[in-house]
Amino acid sequence: VAAIARADLSVVGTWRDEIQIDQEAIQAYIGGEIPPNGGAHAGRDWGPFDIQKEVLDLCPTKCMWMEDGKLKIDNKECTRCMHCINVMLRALRPGKDKGATILCGAKAPILDGAQMSSLLIPFMKMEEPYDDLKEVIENIWDWWMEEAKNRERLGELMKRQGFQKLLEVTGLKALAQQVEEPRHNPYIFWKQDEAPGGWPVNKGDMQDFRKRHQR
Numbered sequence: 001v002a003a004i005a006r007a008d009l010s011v012v013g014t015w016r017d018e019i020q021i022d023q024e025a026i027q028a029y030i031g032g033e034i035p036p037n038g039g040a041h042a043g044r045d046w047g048p049f050d051i052q053k054e055v056l057d058l059c060p061t062k063c064m065w066m067e068d069g070k071l072k073i074d075n076k077e078c079t080r081c082m083h084c085i086n087v088m089l090r091a092l093r094p095g096k097d098k099g100a101t102i103l104c105g106a107k108a109p110i111l112d113g114a115q116m117s118s119l120l121i122p123f124m125k126m127e128e129p130y131d132d133l134k135e136v137i138e139n140i141w142d143w144w145m146e147e148a149k150n151r152e153r154l155g156e157l158m159k160r161q162g163f164q165k166l167l168e169v170t171g172l173k174a175l176a177q178q179v180e181e182p183r184h185n186p187y188i189f190w191k192q193d194e195a196p197g198g199w200p201v202n203k204g205d206m207q208d209f210r211k212r213h214q215r
Helices: 002-006 023-030 083-087 131-147 154-161 163-170 203-212
Strands: 009-015 064-067 070-073 098-104 118-124
Touching: 002 009, 009 131, 023 070, 098 131, 098 154, 118 131, 118 163, 131 154, 131 163, 154 163
Parallel strands: none
Antiparallel strands: 009 098, 064 070, 098 118
Protein backbone atom coordinates (compact mmCIF):
# COMPACT_ATOMS: atom_id res chain seq x y z
CA VAL A 1 0.00 0.00 0.00
CA ALA A 2 2.79 2.43 0.87
CA ALA A 3 4.63 1.62 -2.38
CA ILE A 4 1.57 2.48 -4.51
CA ALA A 5 1.44 5.90 -2.85
CA ARG A 6 5.17 6.68 -2.60
CA ALA A 7 7.44 4.62 -4.87
CA ASP A 8 8.71 5.47 -8.35
CA LEU A 9 8.31 1.78 -9.20
CA SER A 10 6.09 -0.66 -7.29
CA VAL A 11 6.27 -4.45 -7.60
CA VAL A 12 3.09 -5.83 -6.00
CA GLY A 13 2.61 -9.59 -5.72
CA THR A 14 -0.56 -10.99 -7.29
CA TRP A 15 -2.02 -14.03 -9.08
CA ARG A 16 -4.11 -14.49 -12.23
CA ASP A 17 -5.94 -17.78 -11.76
CA GLU A 18 -8.71 -18.65 -9.31
CA ILE A 19 -8.57 -18.26 -5.54
CA GLN A 20 -8.10 -21.65 -3.86
CA ILE A 21 -11.08 -22.55 -1.64
CA ASP A 22 -11.26 -25.16 1.13
CA GLN A 23 -15.03 -25.61 1.59
CA GLU A 24 -14.61 -27.67 4.77
CA ALA A 25 -12.59 -24.88 6.36
CA ILE A 26 -15.27 -22.37 5.29
CA GLN A 27 -17.82 -24.36 7.27
CA ALA A 28 -15.41 -24.49 10.23
CA TYR A 29 -15.23 -20.67 10.23
CA ILE A 30 -19.02 -20.39 10.00
CA GLY A 31 -19.42 -22.90 12.83
CA GLY A 32 -16.95 -21.09 15.07
CA GLU A 33 -14.38 -23.89 15.10
CA ILE A 34 -11.70 -21.62 13.57
CA PRO A 35 -11.39 -17.98 14.74
CA PRO A 36 -11.52 -15.40 11.91
CA ASN A 37 -8.64 -13.03 11.18
CA GLY A 38 -6.19 -15.56 12.63
CA GLY A 39 -7.53 -14.76 16.10
CA ALA A 40 -6.33 -11.15 15.88
CA HIS A 41 -9.64 -9.77 17.23
CA ALA A 42 -9.97 -12.15 20.17
CA GLY A 43 -9.62 -9.44 22.84
CA ARG A 44 -13.41 -9.21 23.33
CA ASP A 45 -16.54 -11.15 22.47
CA TRP A 46 -17.64 -10.00 19.02
CA GLY A 47 -20.36 -12.62 18.79
CA PRO A 48 -20.51 -15.52 16.32
CA PHE A 49 -18.71 -15.14 12.99
CA ASP A 50 -21.06 -13.78 10.29
CA ILE A 51 -19.59 -14.56 6.87
CA GLN A 52 -22.23 -12.44 5.11
CA LYS A 53 -21.50 -9.34 7.19
CA GLU A 54 -17.75 -9.75 7.68
CA VAL A 55 -16.73 -11.07 4.25
CA LEU A 56 -19.35 -11.11 1.49
CA ASP A 57 -20.79 -7.62 2.12
CA LEU A 58 -17.28 -6.13 2.39
CA CYS A 59 -16.11 -7.45 -1.00
CA PRO A 60 -15.52 -4.30 -3.12
CA THR A 61 -16.91 -5.86 -6.30
CA LYS A 62 -19.51 -8.12 -4.63
CA CYS A 63 -18.05 -11.13 -6.47
CA MET A 64 -18.64 -13.62 -3.62
CA TRP A 65 -21.78 -15.41 -2.47
CA MET A 66 -22.95 -18.54 -0.65
CA GLU A 67 -24.77 -21.19 -2.66
CA ASP A 68 -25.99 -24.49 -1.22
CA GLY A 69 -23.71 -24.02 1.77
CA LYS A 70 -20.63 -23.44 -0.39
CA LEU A 71 -18.65 -20.25 -1.03
CA LYS A 72 -18.67 -19.15 -4.68
CA ILE A 73 -16.32 -16.56 -6.21
CA ASP A 74 -16.60 -14.89 -9.62
CA ASN A 75 -12.83 -14.60 -10.08
CA LYS A 76 -13.15 -12.44 -13.22
CA GLU A 77 -14.52 -9.65 -11.00
CA CYS A 78 -12.00 -10.08 -8.16
CA THR A 79 -9.69 -7.09 -7.63
CA ARG A 80 -7.24 -8.99 -5.37
CA CYS A 81 -7.93 -6.82 -2.31
CA MET A 82 -7.29 -9.98 -0.20
CA HIS A 83 -9.79 -9.05 2.53
CA CYS A 84 -11.49 -12.44 2.33
CA ILE A 85 -8.13 -14.21 2.48
CA ASN A 86 -7.07 -12.21 5.54
CA VAL A 87 -10.31 -13.03 7.36
CA MET A 88 -10.31 -16.74 6.50
CA LEU A 89 -6.64 -17.65 6.25
CA ARG A 90 -7.13 -21.40 6.49
CA ALA A 91 -9.99 -21.52 3.98
CA LEU A 92 -8.79 -19.27 1.17
CA ARG A 93 -5.43 -19.02 -0.59
CA PRO A 94 -4.13 -16.95 -3.53
CA GLY A 95 -4.11 -18.71 -6.89
CA LYS A 96 -1.18 -20.87 -7.95
CA ASP A 97 -0.25 -18.81 -11.05
CA LYS A 98 1.63 -16.10 -9.18
CA GLY A 99 3.52 -13.05 -10.39
CA ALA A 100 3.49 -9.30 -9.87
CA THR A 101 1.70 -6.15 -10.94
CA ILE A 102 4.07 -3.32 -11.94
CA LEU A 103 3.09 0.27 -11.19
CA CYS A 104 5.11 3.47 -11.48
CA GLY A 105 5.10 7.20 -10.88
CA ALA A 106 4.04 7.67 -7.25
CA LYS A 107 5.58 10.47 -5.20
CA ALA A 108 5.12 12.87 -2.32
CA PRO A 109 4.85 16.64 -3.01
CA ILE A 110 8.20 17.87 -4.33
CA LEU A 111 8.05 20.00 -7.48
CA ASP A 112 4.37 19.19 -7.93
CA GLY A 113 1.59 17.73 -5.78
CA ALA A 114 1.35 14.20 -4.44
CA GLN A 115 0.73 11.54 -7.06
CA MET A 116 -0.42 7.91 -6.93
CA SER A 117 1.10 5.14 -9.06
CA SER A 118 -0.13 4.39 -12.56
CA LEU A 119 -0.57 0.79 -13.72
CA LEU A 120 2.11 -0.20 -16.22
CA ILE A 121 1.94 -4.02 -16.37
CA PRO A 122 -1.10 -5.85 -14.92
CA PHE A 123 0.73 -9.18 -14.59
CA MET A 124 4.36 -10.26 -14.99
CA LYS A 125 5.82 -13.64 -14.04
CA MET A 126 8.52 -13.20 -11.42
CA GLU A 127 11.13 -15.83 -12.25
CA GLU A 128 14.89 -15.62 -11.89
CA PRO A 129 16.90 -13.93 -13.31
CA TYR A 130 14.00 -11.43 -13.70
CA ASP A 131 15.14 -10.27 -17.15
CA ASP A 132 11.70 -8.94 -18.14
CA LEU A 133 11.50 -6.69 -15.09
CA LYS A 134 15.11 -5.54 -15.49
CA GLU A 135 14.48 -4.58 -19.13
CA VAL A 136 11.50 -2.42 -18.16
CA ILE A 137 13.47 -0.74 -15.36
CA GLU A 138 16.50 -0.04 -17.60
CA ASN A 139 14.30 1.50 -20.32
CA ILE A 140 12.64 3.77 -17.74
CA TRP A 141 16.05 4.69 -16.29
CA ASP A 142 17.40 5.64 -19.72
CA TRP A 143 14.35 7.80 -20.46
CA TRP A 144 14.43 9.48 -17.06
CA MET A 145 18.19 10.22 -17.20
CA GLU A 146 17.83 11.68 -20.70
CA GLU A 147 14.63 13.70 -20.31
CA ALA A 148 14.02 14.49 -16.62
CA LYS A 149 14.62 17.99 -15.30
CA ASN A 150 16.60 18.78 -12.15
CA ARG A 151 14.95 17.19 -9.09
CA GLU A 152 12.13 15.79 -11.23
CA ARG A 153 10.71 12.44 -10.14
CA LEU A 154 9.50 9.79 -12.56
CA GLY A 155 5.86 10.65 -11.83
CA GLU A 156 6.45 14.29 -12.77
CA LEU A 157 8.20 13.26 -15.99
CA MET A 158 5.25 11.00 -16.83
CA LYS A 159 2.83 13.83 -16.15
CA ARG A 160 4.84 16.28 -18.29
CA GLN A 161 5.47 14.03 -21.30
CA GLY A 162 2.45 11.75 -21.00
CA PHE A 163 1.79 8.08 -20.28
CA GLN A 164 1.89 7.33 -24.01
CA LYS A 165 5.56 8.35 -24.05
CA LEU A 166 6.24 5.95 -21.17
CA LEU A 167 4.70 3.11 -23.20
CA GLU A 168 6.90 4.04 -26.18
CA VAL A 169 10.15 3.97 -24.23
CA THR A 170 9.29 0.69 -22.50
CA GLY A 171 8.03 -0.95 -25.70
CA LEU A 172 4.75 -1.93 -24.04
CA LYS A 173 1.32 -1.90 -25.65
CA ALA A 174 -1.57 0.13 -24.25
CA LEU A 175 -4.04 -1.95 -22.23
CA ALA A 176 -7.58 -1.34 -21.03
CA GLN A 177 -6.41 -1.60 -17.40
CA GLN A 178 -4.29 1.53 -17.91
CA VAL A 179 -7.24 3.79 -18.77
CA GLU A 180 -7.84 6.27 -15.96
CA GLU A 181 -11.03 7.70 -17.45
CA PRO A 182 -12.79 7.72 -20.85
CA ARG A 183 -11.72 10.32 -23.39
CA HIS A 184 -13.71 13.56 -23.41
CA ASN A 185 -13.83 13.58 -27.23
CA PRO A 186 -14.12 10.86 -29.89
CA TYR A 187 -10.99 11.75 -31.85
CA ILE A 188 -8.00 9.46 -32.25
CA PHE A 189 -4.65 11.00 -33.09
CA TRP A 190 -2.25 9.07 -35.31
CA LYS A 191 1.43 9.50 -35.90
CA GLN A 192 2.60 9.74 -39.51
CA ASP A 193 4.36 6.37 -39.44
CA GLU A 194 1.19 4.75 -38.07
CA ALA A 195 -1.09 5.95 -40.89
CA PRO A 196 -1.04 3.78 -44.07
CA GLY A 197 0.76 5.78 -46.75
CA GLY A 198 1.52 8.60 -44.31
CA TRP A 199 0.00 12.02 -45.00
CA PRO A 200 0.95 15.14 -47.00
CA VAL A 201 3.99 16.96 -45.64
CA ASN A 202 4.37 19.80 -48.13
CA LYS A 203 2.12 22.25 -49.95
CA GLY A 204 2.11 20.36 -53.25
CA ASP A 205 1.11 17.13 -51.64
CA MET A 206 -1.59 18.94 -49.65
CA GLN A 207 -3.18 20.38 -52.80
CA ASP A 208 -3.26 16.93 -54.37
CA PHE A 209 -4.73 15.56 -51.16
CA ARG A 210 -7.50 18.17 -51.21
CA LYS A 211 -8.42 17.25 -54.76
CA ARG A 212 -8.87 13.64 -53.79
CA HIS A 213 -10.68 14.47 -50.52
CA GLN A 214 -12.91 17.42 -51.23
CA ARG A 215 -15.04 18.79 -48.42
